[in-house]
Structures are given as C-alpha cells and as structure tokens.
Amino acid sequence: MKYGLVLYIFLMLPPVANLAESVMAIHMHMQMTLFVVVGVLMAPLYQKIFARFFEKWNSNGVPGILLFMVILGYWLLPRTMDEALSIPAVELFKFISLPFLAGVPLRDSWGKLSNVGKNTLYVLLSVIFGGMAWLYIASPVQLCNNYLIIEQKTLGWGFVFFAVSIMIYFISTLIIDPSDYE
C-alpha cells in the first residue's frame, strides 16, 4: 500500500510524467504499466474497505478481468495516447483509470480465476500485444500526432518483447509444474 502510494505520487509529478510521456515506448510500456502496478500494490487496502462490494460484484473474478481488459484495450489505441497528451481531462482519466479500474480489479480477480481463466488471459494478452506489435511496426503512416514513425516502430518492437515474455511465462507454467519441485 505504502509503496503503491509513493510510486503513484512519483509517477504523477509533472517532470516525471512529462519525461515519461516524451518517449512513446516509455509512455505506454513504462508509465502506463507502472500505473497498473500502482493499482496492484494498492489493491489490498480497497479489498479490505470494500470487501462486500468486491464479493458481490466480482465473486468469480470475471467481471474484474473484463473491466481490466476494457481499460487496457482503451489505452492501447493510438488516439487515446494523443488525447492524454493534449487534453488534461483525459490525462487525469489515465491517472485514475489505470490504477483503480485496471490494477485493482486485476489483483482482486487474479486469485479468483480458475487455471483455464488465467491461461486464457495469458494467451489473449500475448495475441493482443502481438497484434499491436504488427500494427505499430507495419503501419506506413504516423498513427499519433505526437509521436514520429520511428517511435511507433520502437513501440511495436517493445510489444514483441512483451508478448514473447508473457508467452515464455505461460509456456513455462504449462511444462513446469511447481508441485514437481516444491
């Protein structure tokens, strides 16, 4: 909780936010990811305060994951990145939505998901990221007003790594059974 709050404030400091947003790949892959991490770190507090709420609305984890996916999907679009830079209200929405509508539900849902649910999420995420990689690398035109084509391609390669990392982790959970070792 404490760390989450410290990280949250740090990320929103204007110089830090400006620096992170000045590079497309850092904007999406570091800043936005870290905002989700903020939510993940802070989740236990909200789970305690709103225990009833989470129990009622997120009993099997699926609604939470859906919300997570919607928010994630929204912020994957080039257009939203642009608006976050030029419209203060959207920037504010980014600061709020990623931690509280993506990070918190992710943590709350993760433990409740079945193995099939988790595996589906791994696959879905790596497929989506793979698709984003293809979009950003192959696109012949500039997709964001604020970022050059070269930055776009860089972001695309970042997505490749993201997708591959998730895939490696996913495959390792399939072939390595911790109960064989622990």
Add this chain to the structure above:
Amino acid sequence: MEAVAKKTMKQKVNNVLGANPLDARFSIALFIVAFIAFFIGGVLGLLQGLNRAGILELPTWLNYYQVLSAHGVLLVLVFSTTFTIGYFYAALSHTLGGLLSKVRKLGWIGFGSMVVGVVFVATTIIMGDASVMYTFYPPMAASGWFYVGLVFLVIGIWLCAFGAFINVADWRKKHKGQHISLLAFFAVGVFVLLFFGSIGVTIEVLMIIPWAFGWTDTINVLLSRTLFWSFGHTLVNIWYLTAVSTWYIAIPKIIGGRQWSDTLTRLVVILLVVLNITGGFHHQIVDPGITEGIKFMHVFMSLSIGFPSLMTAFAMFAIFERSGRKKGAKGLLGWIKKLPWGDVRFLAPMIAMIAFIPAGAGGIAQTNNQLNTVVHNSMWVVGHFHLTLGVTVVLSFFGVAYWLIPHLTGRVLTPQMNKLGVIQTLVWTVGMALMSGAMHYVGLFGSPRRTSYTTYGDNATALGWDPYLLLLAVGGTLLMVGVVLMVYIAFNLMFFAPKGQTEFQIAEPEENAAPTPKWTERWTLWIVLMILVVSMAYVIPVVDMIVNAPPGSPPFRTW
C-alpha cells in the same frame, strides 16, 4: 534438525569417497585448458608490457596487435570461461550427488566444441588474419574463420549451460520441497547469464560472418558494438558472480565461520542476474548515435549493480567479525588478527576482495559521462580491468584452485605448496599494484590503450609517459614470475602432490537460520523479469540504430 543431520551425514560420505572420478575428470580437463591459456596469455602480456616500455621491439611476424588479440582472447574468453565452467560443474557434482551421465556427456561435447572454437580462433590470430582484439567488432574484420571459431565457442558454452539446467531440474524433482545448495544456486545464476548474455553476441557474429567472407557488402557498426557489449559486460559480471560465490561459501569455511544469511545471498544472485545485461551501455558512453537520454538512463542501470555489491561487502565484514569474535577477538578491530593470513586459500581471495574496493570505486567513476570522457580508451581502462579481473577475479579463482584441484584429484595441498602459494599471491599483488597503478596514472596523462610503443615523433607529452610505462614493465615482469609459479602449483596439484583427502570447502549455514523462502527458486519469474529489463533498456536504442542507420561499413583490415 533432521535435515541438517542428514546433510552432514551425506557430506561425510562424500568426503570419504572424494569426488566422483568421472565428474572430476571433466573439471580437471577444463582446468588444464584454463591454465595453459593462462600461461600463454601471461607470456604475451609480458611481451606487451616490455614493448610499451620501449624495451622490446616485436618482430614483424608477431606484431603488437596480434599479441594483444591473443592475450585478450586467451585470458578473457578462454581462461575465465573454462575455469568458471570447471568450477561450477565440480560444484554441481559435489552438492547434487554427482552429475547425470547425460549431463556429463553434454559437458564433454560442449568442451569439444569449445576446443574446436579455440583452435580456429588461435590459428587465425597466429596467421595474422585476426588482429581485431578480443572485442572483434566491426569495422575491423578478421578472417571469417575466426568468427566461425567464436560460434563453436558459444555453442560449447550453451551446451554446458543446458547440462547444468538439466542436472538441477532433475535434482529438484527428486528432492521435492528442498532447496538446491547455495553453490548450485550461484551456478544456475551464472549459467542463466552465460546463456542469455551470449544471445546478443551470437546475433552479432552471425551478422559478421557473411560480411567477413565477402557475401554481404556492409555492416551496421553501432549495432554490432551494442550487441557485443551486451555480452562483454555480462561476461565481466559472470566472473564477478563466480568470484563472489567463493567469498560467500568457501571463505567462511576456511576461516572457521559460518555462512551469511542464505536468503539474502540468494537475493544478491537474483539481483545480479536480473539487473546485469543492461549495464552494457556504459562501455559505449562515447559512442555517437546513442542519444543523451538513453545514456543518462543507463547510468542508473549501471549503478544499480552497485547495490548487490555493497550488500556483499557488508556480508563479508559480518562473516569476518563474527568468526573472529567467536575465536575470542577483542576490541573494534581485534578480529582482523584472528584471520588465517598464512593460509593461501584465505589470503588470495581476501586480497581479491580488498582490491575490489579501489576497483569498484574506479568503475563507479568511469560510468559517469564526464569522467568517462577523461579516461575513455586510455591506459586507465586497462589498469581498471587488470585490477578487477587481474586481481579480484583471478585471485579468487586461484583461491579456489588451491583446494578444488586437490579435492578433484585426491591429493593434498602440502605446507610447502601453501607457502609457495602465499609467495605467488604476494608477487602477484605487488606486480599488479605496480602495473595497474602505472596504467591508471599514465592513462590520466593521456597515454592511449591498444597502442604499440611510440613517442609520436618525440612529442614532449608522450615522452613524459615513459617513466610510468617502465614501471608498468617492472610490474609485468613480476607478474610473469607469478604466472610461472601459479602454473607450476596448479599442475603440481593436478598430477604430483601427495595423495590424500581434501575437502570441498562449503561453509555451514548460520546457526538458527530462518528457512529460505520458496520464491527464491522461481527461476522462470527471474528470467522473465530479466527479459523485461533488457527490453526496457535495449528496444528503444536498438530500433533507432537499425531504422535510422547510416550507410553500413565495408570490412577494414587495419594491420
């Protein structure tokens, strides 16, 4: 309690039986290669030292750059790698109850591949077709066969790494819920780094081969350099991690103390593995074509490795003080006197650690942009790595050799040999202090590295370097004495020392140690984290290097 009793029982059995002879043969074979490489590399080092002092003019058929390439390759690539693998395979065999026979086979195939690689590399250098230094990056181009040799070397390393993974996985399956020994944990960290750290350089070499053979016209120089240093820097930290493993595990045993916290030690290993590869950029601070922002980011990435290093320094002092106090040391510093200074197995790695204080400080200085511009490509850098590698790593390795080789061959380190070892250590220390000190100093006055002796037409500045270069040669001569002594000791321990039992030096865990948490064994997680850190550091600059690349370079032969 029961587990501890069982473990000491197993250790006793192990000690009576000695090392598994088949596994021992493998490690000894690697050590033989290591010490031969060390000897030849040392002789070449002396030639360079004497040349730099203006004392010796090298003949045209053996020029300075050829010697320098061989010196770098033999000591940095061959000696260090073969020693590291030999040591960790012995460690796996000892702590995991012997190597699996298929792992041993894999190891031998890897060894064969490495030997083939070294033969290619050495032959091309001797023929004068590969004076490209051990860093071998474009636009200088060696004969294509040189790089083919490098491919064999890397394949050999990979096979050994996979062998280690297979053995560890098998052990853990058979010992559910138990932790692999701390030493085996270090081994896993080192082999993970060896494997992932060499992927970049493999891509580089595969780009270079068609270019060196003339099938492609040009190559991306900056990209090659970056891929090289992702490996070069990691390799440096692999030796460091190897040296550190002996500090944490063997030294406490030798001084009659106990291990430091098992969990925190494993954390040090994990941190070094996750944070390591990205440090490569600090070798390219002066390279054009990498933006300031990226370089700025990498200062932090480099310095982050300082954190586990400081943890290590703290741990060592804690171990020394505790074991000293147990022996009755009084006062603030009384424990220093209680350390076994006359025991070369302690003295050598202890000096290694002490040397790391100035060596680490120099490294932290160098990684800063402004200070780096002062020393970049000067003799300072050569002084720096003869201190880090030539003292910290090498003396730690020697410290291991004094007990590991006799353990493997069923012999003992006699008191006379111990004394000779102490002399070797002191000669080496004084020699390196002189040589490395002179190198650091003369580097600050602008003497360049990788440059055969010249006075630049009797330029006053260049003439001013001469006294230091002379000191360098004096140090180098002492070092040659050290090389001869060490090679003599190593082969004596392998084949001629009296028969007997020597224990593998592993300290017991702390008294009333807390159990080590399970998360330390989540290697997939550490590896994925490492890949994420690597992509954070490399994706932006590398895409920039490829997409915005200037015209490529044709191969050059500058010698």
